[in-house]
Amino acid sequence: MKIQPTFALIGAGIMSATLGVLIKKLMPEARITIFERLNRVAAESSDAWNNAGTGHSAFCELNYTPQRSNGSVDISKALKIASEFETSKQLWAYLVEEGDIVGQYPFINDIPHMSLVWGQDNVDFLCERHTAMIPHALFEDMQYTEDPDIIKSWIPLMMDGRQDKEPIAATRMEIGTDVNFGALTREMVAHLELLDGVDILLGHEVQDLRKDKGGYWEIEVRNLEEDLDVTLNVQYVFIGAGGGTLTLLDKADIPEARGYGGFPVSGQFLRCTNPSVILQHEAKVYGKASVGSPPMSVPHLDTRILDGERSLLFGPYAGFSTKFLKNGSYFDLPLSIEMHNVWPMLSAGMHNIALTKYLIKQVIQSPEDRFEYLKNYVPTAHAEDWELTTAGQRVQIIKKDSEEGGVLKFGTEVVCAADRSLSALLGASPGASTSVSIMLDVLMKMLPEYMTSDSWQKKLRRIIPTYSKSLISETELARQTRERTTKILKLE
Numbered sequence: 291m292k293i294q295p296t297f298a299l300i301g302a303g304i305m306s307a308t309l310g311v312l313i314k315k316l317m318p319e320a321r322i323t324i325f326e327r328l329n330r331v332a333a334e335s336s337d338a339w340n341n342a343g344t345g346h347s348a349f350c351e352l353n354y355t356p357q358r359s360n361g362s363v364d365i366s367k368a369l370k371i372a373s374e375f376e377t378s379k380q381l382w383a384y385l386v387e388e389g390d391i392v393g394q395y396p397f398i399n400d401i402p403h404m405s406l407v408w409g410q411d412n413v414d415f416l417c418e419r420h421t422a423m424i425p426h427a428l429f430e431d432m433q434y435t436e437d438p439d440i441i442k443s444w445i446p447l448m449m450d451g452r453q454d455k456e457p458i459a460a461t462r463m464e465i466g467t468d469v470n471f472g473a474l475t476r477e478m479v480a481h482l483e484l485l486d487g488v489d490i491l492l493g494h495e496v497q498d499l500r501k502d503k504g505g506y507w508e509i510e511v512r513n514l515e516e517d518l519d520v521t522l523n524v525q526y527v528f529i530g531a532g533g534g535t536l537t538l539l540d541k542a543d544i545p546e547a548r549g550y551g552g553f554p555v556s557g558q559f560l561r562c563t564n565p566s567v568i569l570q571h572e573a574k575v576y577g578k579a580s581v582g583s584p585p586m587s588v589p590h591l592d593t594r595i596l597d598g599e600r601s602l603l604f605g606p607y608a609g610f611s612t613k614f615l616k617n618g619s620y621f622d623l624p625l626s627i628e629m630h631n632v633w634p635m636l637s638a639g640m641h642n643i644a645l646t647k648y649l650i651k652q653v654i655q656s657p658e659d660r661f662e663y664l665k666n667y668v669p670t671a672h673a674e675d676w677e678l679t680t681a682g683q684r685v686q687i688i689k690k691d692s693e694e695g696g697v698l699k700f701g702t703e704v705v706c707a708a709d710r711s712l713s714a715l716l717g718a719s720p721g722a723s724t725s726v727s728i729m730l731d732v733l734m735k736m737l738p739e740y741m742t743s744d745s746w747q748k749k750l751r752r753i754i755p756t757y758s759k760s761l762i763s764e765t766e767l768a769r770q771t772r773e774r775t776t777k778i779l780k781l782e
């Protein structure tokens with residue numbers, strides 16, 4: 291009799307949903323249990339209103355293309371993210387083609403992405419960035435202009451009432467997208483629920499996990515509604531608990547997790563409540579972040595299309611809370627401090643004074659300060675048309691470092707146990723947009739023999755035709771892939 295591999299996926303966000311779908315496509319006999327402490331799938335960072343929904347495709351987010359000291363622009367990170375977003379689109383297109391995800395409204399919509407800068411130094415930077423990017427197929431459609439009239443025809447709301455005579459420049463990618471990651475996650479989980487061997491347990495909080503004598507993971511779970519404790523023994527565990535991952539990783543007590551800590555940063559947006567203003571804007575427009583601010587704080591004015599409805603958001607403004615999850619506890623941060631991470635956390639704090647100052651300034655902002663900042667982007671804005679909303683909680687990674695003691699990292703990182711039986715995802719953006727590549731990495735770390743076998747390689751290429759190929763160096767392949775997914779996902 292064939293042994294059924296058993297998996298526990300902790301958290302029902304985009305990451306666990308993606309991993310669950312990949313596992314069932316590659317290994318239909320696998321048994322999967324997804325545990326989610328809330329009563330709804332994707333109610334933390336993956337919910338549409340808790341993130342910015344950008345296909346973080348690195349087209350126009352300026353934080354992914356830092357300027358070198360000689361003035362040239364490093365686009366390597368943007369290339370990586372853009373190609374990973376194309377990988378995500380391939381899985382989503384496959385699921386659409388197979389009829390596995392069929393929502394009432396599209397979870398992905400066309401919306402041009404733009405960068406907008408002013409001041410000669412910033413204009414020079416954007417021009418240099420454009421020159422570096424357009425030779426690559428992934429960015430070859432990027433338009434650049436310094437002509438205010440052309441910019442006005444693209445984004446009238448941001449140009450009306452602009453008085454300053456400074457030079458201005460913009461880039462534009464027509465094929466940008468807005469993604470409702472919450473809807474996508476719920477559709478993937480609904481599909482999983484229909485499959486044999488999958489249990490989705492909402493309202494179930496994982497409280498502890500340890501290795502049993504047989505080498506399986508014993509997971510202690512509390513059924514929150516019925517106030518009951520349940521245990522489950524499985525071969526493989528993925529901790530996709532978003533901000534809650536660090537706490538659970540600590541409980542798993544694997545040596546590979548020593549030295550990790552977390553620093554929570556919350557996000558707030560101004561949401562436009564005036565339908566006539568919302569209709570005047572149709573783009574996701576990224577500006578330049580202020581000096582000292584963390585990379586994910588690049589200001590953007592975003593058209594969002596969620597469940598068939600259009601809206602307009604500006605932000606993010608950073609906030610500070612000691613919670614690791616939006617629905618978490620104020621004790622999350624203090625309780626995460628242990629002997630193994632106290633020095634990395636203190637060192638990271640000492641090396642990031644600019645960030646600390648930035649956060650303090652953000653937290654003490656008044657509504658008037660926030661509105662003044664918005665007016666840099668929407669000069670004709672009226673305060674009564676905008677309300678403040680709180681987005682999700684990001685827990686940035688703090689990691690032990692031999693030279694500095696501890697470093698603060700802004701990306702994501704997969705931590706895997708030496709025996710490959712457990713992995714966990716720490717960190718935040720770019721997250722949801724690159725979730726498919728991240729979960730393929732998780733599978734490669736946990737199940738390398740399967741992943742490199744002929745049968746899985748064949749399956750993987752059916753699901754993601756460019757699997758193991760480079761969309762960065764293979765120009766024609768990049769064009770064909772984008773054309774194919776654009777058609778299937780009904781983008782223009």
Ligand SMILES: Cc1cc2nc3c(=O)[nH]c(=O)nc-3n(C[C@H](O)[C@H](O)[C@H](O)COP(=O)(O)OP(=O)(O)OC[C@H]3O[C@@H](n4cnc5c(N)ncnc54)[C@H](O)[C@@H]3O)c2cc1C
Nearest residue numbers: 301303304305327335336342344496532534557721722723
């Ligand atoms: C303000 C903001 C803007 C962002 N913008 C973008 C963007 O534009 N593009 C992009 O790609 N990414 C963006 N991100 C990042 C993106 O939202 C995340 O990378 C992604 O949603 C993470 O998914 P996840 O499944 O790991 O976590 P989550 O969606 O947070 O899901 C984790 C789940 O685990 C559950 N959980 C926690 N602890 C337990 C436990 N003990 N037991 C059971 N369940 C548990 C939680 O309730 C939650 O439902 C943004 C994030 C924020 C906060």
